[in-house]
Amino acid sequence: MDSVSFDVGSDGARYLPSTVRTSVKIVIAGPLGVGKTTFIGSLSEIPPLRTEETMTQAGQGVDDVLPGKATTTVAMDFGRITLNRRRVLYLFGTPGQPRFFPMWRHLTHGALGALALVDTRRLEASFDVLGHLEELGVPFAVAANAFPDAPVHPEEELREALDLLPGTPVMLCDARDRSSCAASLITLVDHLHTTAAAPEAPAS
Secondary structure (H helix, E strand, O other), X not given: OOOOOOOOOOOOOOOOOOOOOEEEEEXXXXXXXXXXXXXHHHHOOOOOEOXXXXXXXXXXXXXXXXXXXXXXXXXXXXXXXXXXXXXXXXXXXXXXXXXXXXXXXXXXXXXXEEEEEEOOOOHHHHHHHHHXXXXXXXXXXXXXXXXXXXXXOOHHHHHHHOOOOXXXXXXXXXXXXXXXXXXXXXXXXXXXXXXXXXXXXXXX
């Protein structure tokens, strides 16, 4: 895997250059209201595709209800970053409610990996998300979205609270800030590159 850099200063173009030959897919996962739509909107060089709908009473007792959260993603978010003249990165954001988990198998198909966003004010909301990524066999890194009133925990405390493997990257990220989002993706890609290059353990 080549090293990856993101041109966070470019607005990009609506249409792909004719020189593009390969694409890379990364999934942005997380529970309801964690900032996935904002994250993709901060990075995408094109107007992101959003499938947000107004939350109604029909979802009461089925979906989580968050104060001030009036809409929810019902299919996916989608954005694009042109990495260079020959390669493009596609970002797919998952819907956060557990009832949409069956869709994740399709959204994660062919993905290089996933960035799992978490909210330190309600870490328990992320347990099912991380478990589902593990069940699907999708390698991932974790980014704690920096909400203004969210507590900040040391990396090891956050890793222990989420029951993560020692090698899983954990970082702080501001989904509203383009450079911060890009740095999170670079950390994820570096992790995927390191994992892919590691020799397999001998069979017992």
